[in-house]
Amino acid sequence: MTETTRFSFRLSALIILQLWLMFASASPANRVWIVRRDVQNLVEATTELNQPKEQKVENALPRIYFMEIVSDIRLRYASTKVTSKVANPADKAQEATFHVVLPDTAFISSFLMEIDGKVYKASVKEKEEAQTDYQNAVDAGLSAAQVTANARDANQFTVSVNVEPQAKMLFNLTYEELLTRRRGIYEQAIHVSPGSIVPQMSVRVNIFETLPINKITVPQLRGNDIEQNQDLSENEVAKIIRTNETVVSVVYEPTETQQIQSSKDGLQGQFVVQYDVDRSSIERNGGEIHVVDGYFVHFFAPTTLPALPKHVIFVLDTSGSMAGTRIEQTKQAMNSILDQLREDDLFSVVEFSTGVSEWDLRKPYKALETYYYNIPVGDTTEVPQNRTELEESFGLYDDIFAYPVTERSIKRAKEFVNTMDVTSSTNINDALLLALKNSQSVQSRLRLTPIIIFLTDGEPTSGVVDKTEILANVRKGNSDDVVSIFSLAFGTGTDYDFLTKISSQNRGFARKIYEAADATLQLKGFFEEVASPLLNNVRFVYNKDGPVHDVTETNVPNFFKGTEFVVAGRIDPDTELSASITGTGASGSFLFPDIRPVIDDYILLPNPNNSVVETVPAKKSFSLEKIWAYMTIQDMLKKRQIVDDAKAIAEFNGKALNLSLTYGFVTPLTSLVVVKPNSTAATADVRPADANQGLQPFYGFALAAPSPIAAFSPNHFSGGIRQPAFAVSALVAPGYQAIPFKRPITSTFRPDFGTSQSPHITEHFETSRSPHITEHFEFPSFSPEEWISQFEHNLTHVKIPAGNETLDLSWEDELPDVEYESCTTNRLHHAVCKSIWKCSTVLHESTFVSKELTVDAKAACVIENKYVGICCDASPIFPELSIDFTTIIPELETTTFVDDSSTFTSDP
Numbered sequence: 001m002t003e004t005t006r007f008s009f010r011l012s013a014l015i016i017l018q019l020w021l022m023f024a025s026a027s028p029a030n031r032v033w034i035v036r037r038d039v040q041n042l043v044e045a046t047t048e049l050n051q052p053k054e055q056k057v058e059n060a061l062p063r064i065y066f067m068e069i070v071s072d073i074r075l076r077y078a079s080t081k082v083t084s085k086v087a088n089p090a091d092k093a094q095e096a097t098f099h100v101v102l103p104d105t106a107f108i109s110s111f112l113m114e115i116d117g118k119v120y121k122a123s124v125k126e127k128e129e130a131q132t133d134y135q136n137a138v139d140a141g142l143s144a145a146q147v148t149a150n151a152r153d154a155n156q157f158t159v160s161v162n163v164e165p166q167a168k169m170l171f172n173l174t175y176e177e178l179l180t181r182r183r184g185i186y187e188q189a190i191h192v193s194p195g196s197i198v199p200q201m202s203v204r205v206n207i208f209e210t211l212p213i214n215k216i217t218v219p220q221l222r223g224n225d226i227e228q229n230q231d232l233s234e235n236e237v238a239k240i241i242r243t244n245e246t247v248v249s250v251v252y253e254p255t256e257t258q259q260i261q262s263s264k265d266g267l268q269g270q271f272v273v274q275y276d277v278d279r280s281s282i283e284r285n286g287g288e289i290h291v292v293d294g295y296f297v298h299f300f301a302p303t304t305l306p307a308l309p310k311h312v313i314f315v316l317d318t319s320g321s322m323a324g325t326r327i328e329q330t331k332q333a334m335n336s337i338l339d340q341l342r343e344d345d346l347f348s349v350v351e352f353s354t355g356v357s358e359w360d361l362r363k364p365y366k367a368l369e370t371y372y373y374n375i376p377v378g379d380t381t382e383v384p385q386n387r388t389e390l391e392e393s394f395g396l397y398d399d400i401f402a403y404p405v406t407e408r409s410i411k412r413a414k415e416f417v418n419t420m421d422v423t424s425s426t427n428i429n430d431a432l433l434l435a436l437k438n439s440q441s442v443q444s445r446l447r448l449t450p451i452i453i454f455l456t457d458g459e460p461t462s463g464v465v466d467k468t469e470i471l472a473n474v475r476k477g478n479s480d481d482v483v484s485i486f487s488l489a490f491g492t493g494t495d496y497d498f499l500t501k502i503s504s505q506n507r508g509f510a511r512k513i514y515e516a517a518d519a520t521l522q523l524k525g526f527f528e529e530v531a532s533p534l535l536n537n538v539r540f541v542y543n544k545d546g547p548v549h550d551v552t553e554t555n556v557p558n559f560f561k562g563t564e565f566v567v568a569g570r571i572d573p574d575t576e577l578s579a580s581i582t583g584t585g586a587s588g589s590f591l592f593p594d595i596r597p598v599i600d601d602y603i604l605l606p607n608p609n610n611s612v613v614e615t616v617p618a619k620k621s622f623s624l625e626k627i628w629a630y631m632t633i634q635d636m637l638k639k640r641q642i643v644d645d646a647k648a649i650a651e652f653n654g655k656a657l658n659l660s661l662t663y664g665f666v667t668p669l670t671s672l673v674v675v676k677p678n679s680t681a682a683t684a685d686v687r688p689a690d691a692n693q694g695l696q697p698f699y700g701f702a703l704a705a706p707s708p709i710a711a712f713s714p715n716h717f718s719g720g721i722r723q724p725a726f727a728v729s730a731l732v733a734p735g736y737q738a739i740p741f742k743r744p745i746t747s748t749f750r751p752d753f754g755t756s757q758s759p760h761i762t763e764h765f766e767t768s769r770s771p772h773i774t775e776h777f778e779f780p781s782f783s784p785e786e787w788i789s790q791f792e793h794n795l796t797h798v799k800i801p802a803g804n805e806t807l808d809l810s811w812e813d814e815l816p817d818v819e820y821e822s823c824t825t826n827r828l829h830h831a832v833c834k835s836i837w838k839c840s841t842v843l844h845e846s847t848f849v850s851k852e853l854t855v856d857a858k859a860a861c862v863i864e865n866k867y868v869g870i871c872c873d874a875s876p877i878f879p880e881l882s883i884d885f886t887t888i889i890p891e892l893e894t895t896t897f898v899d900d901s902s903t904f905t906s907d908p
Contacts, residue, residue: 101191286592333523352431425462507557839872
């Protein structure tokens with residue numbers, strides 16, 4: 001052996017030894033790839049990695065060290081500013097993410113970032129224009145940000161930015177909303193979920209009213225999945241500071257120890273402040289009107305009126321998808337709701353699945369149809385009857401299936417409720433038409449306030465299934481426009497927009513019922529809101545339709561106890577405002593003839609340190625203009641759901657868009673354009689933060705990252721911009737791979753993605769005498785039967801978990817081989833929802849177990865609100881990823897590494 005050969009062999013052995021030390025001895029959690037051309041640098045780098053102190057700095061993630069949330073509530077209009085300061089302690093640049101959950105009725109009005117003393121302020125653009133910019137970025141290979149959050153009736157906003165080594169930055173976001181009065185209280189719920197312990201953490205809520213503030217409470221930090229009336233015990237950490245009877249501040253400054261007591265990951269939930277005002281001084285004056293700088297706002301919330309008698313018709317879905325927890329929780333809620341009915345009410349029940357029927361309490365209960373889950377064919381269930389009782393009458397309206405509220409009728413109805421069972425499909429059209437017919441029969445003989453409470457967990461799948469036709473049929477059935485329909489969307493299988501339109505067009509509103517342990521409380525809480533109508537057909541008139549302009553909605557079909565109606569508008573300068581209110585109450589016609597504004601010479605405001613309250617002239621301090629703009633936009637967005645005329649919809653959209661751009665509000669029509677530090681524009685909108693977001697499309701959330709190169713770093717993979725020791729230049733969507741289901745791949749190399757949700761990938765790197773190292777991914781066929789087997793299922797249906805809810809979907813092979821909607825949750829233009837029987841390669845955020853790749857429920861999508869689908873990779877991005885290492889280390893040309901076996905070979 002020549003001296004040259006010996007030297008080459010020793011050099012190769014040294015290289016292999018050092019690489020083996022890197023791969024075999026470093027744990028996956030802290031492994032960092034550092035590739036150098038010369039051996040000396042490689043030895044020095046590996047030695048540095050073995051130093052604990054250096055590893056600690058290298059792996060330290062960006063941390064929030066300061067968070068302050070200040071919410072100023074003036075005349076029930078809340079402006080909430082969230083300030084977060086982040087530090088990157090590492091010696092490398094890393095990505096910091098700013099994530100805020102905000103109420104779904106709130107509009108973002110300001111967002112800025114401060115980096116190295118420079119402020120980057122976002123602007124608002126029309127959504128279509130901003131979305132075009134975003135799509136161009138996606139098509140160019142830029143990454144899209146993804147967040148996971150779980151909050152009810154809320155949206156989320158997220159933006160991610162690179163933070164330089166040892167640097168700090170500041171995020172600041174402001175959102176605004178008009179607080180809604182429900183069940184006699186206003187509630188400000190601030191989502192506080194920083195994701196870690198924050199050394200300096202504070203929340204401050206300042207309330208400024210012109211009427212005395214009463215009933216102020218601060219309950220315990222509420223979890224995102226806990227209904228508001230479940231835990232009202234006091235928050236002992238929060239301090240309530242009363243400046244005077246109209247000004248109150250609430251301060252919440254939990255220490256690090258107190259944050260840890262809440263959760264090891266810090267605070268998680270909602271900081272809630274509840275209050276009301278004393279209206280005794282204006283009760284007989286027709287409400288509270290304020291006028292400032294040409295704008296007015298009118299608050300109307302009578303508290304002493306008697307309740308109107310009502311006829312309530314419960315329309316209950318007992319289709320197959322209601323099986324299990326949903327039907328049981330519905331039964332529990334109905335048992336409680338029946339007890340809340342008043343003696344002067346009437347009630348009826350319409351049950352529907354494929355068929356529909358009105359409950360006849362005089363006869364035995366009989367289930368509508370059989371169902372595949374647990375009822376043998378031909379079986380019917382009857383309630384044991386006392387034949388004598390059945391011959392007796394419950395009331396004067398038994399023949400039209402409307403019953404008085406008596407001990408005997410309620411007991412009988414509860415027996416029916418407890419015997420309900422699930423059956424077949426969902427016939428929404430016939431159910432609502434039958435309920436309207438029932439109401440008309442009662443109205444022809446007795447004048448009561450008619451209310452339909454419509455509960456469903458699915459979409460129309462039987463009878464008339466065309467939604468436009470159903471809407472038209474319901475409007476025709478309610479042509480006299482006297483019946484209010486309140487829709488309750490139970491779970492994730494509903495088309496909430498469709499239910500919202502049904503209610504909006506028929507004097508009501510829709511509400512989501514989240515499938516969780518407290519669903520019964522949610523149903524009961526909703527009924528409490530509409531249980532006591534005080535007025536019907538209320539109308540507000542200002543200056544006898546004189547010099548007032550751009551007034552928001554002035555007609556109220558029903559006014560319920562514990563709520564508030566608000567009207568805003570513009571008035572000509574130097575014009576005195578007067579108002580009148582008409583309607584129908586328990587005693588007949590109702591009238592407030594001449595309502596005048598309160599005198600607003602001073603509005604109370606805090607000084608900059610939020611401690612001492614100053615009084616300043618109203619025109620120099622607080623304007624009603626923002627309240628008017630906010631309410632007008634909400635009014636336009638609601639009205640566009642009521643009409644079907646395209647021209648009218650365009651007009652409403654145009655007005656809402658113009659105001660959104662003028663006042664800088666992020667609404668469903670606009671996007672927030674964030675100019676990143678590298679001058680790359682990115683769009684960022686709010687999107688729903690419900691537990692079901694993984695299986696539901698959401699509107700308008702997009703974030704284009706500022707780099708066209710998706711760079712892998714083995715020790716840090718969080719879904720945004722990475723700073724690796726080396727970069728793989730490829731168009732790869734971070735965090736997502738086209739993967740087979742539970743099929744082992746042939747490799748054993750393990751880069752660490754650095755997240756608790758993603759254990760390590762096993763890959764294989766092989767080299768030969770070829771100058772390239774090629775990484776091969778295998779794509780065995782996806783097996784529907786194998787995938788379905790991991791969930792509860794029968795021969796036709798499968799139960800897919802979605803957050804805190806469960807979807808009951810068909811998995812039968814009945815769909816054509818076509819592409820349905822894109823898988824919006826993945827934000828990849830090549831990911832489409834297809835039948836599980838028509839997809840060969842699944843695309844999903846990878847979940848790894850041992851050396852196997854798995855596809856879990858997050859890969860599912862919903863087709864036609866009936867079938868379970870799968871996010872399918874229509875055109876895989878990287879079936880083969882080639883990496884040329886020989887340009888970096890030519891000496892590695894003949895080496896094979898197998899990390900798990902801790903072996904290595906060299907071909908001399």
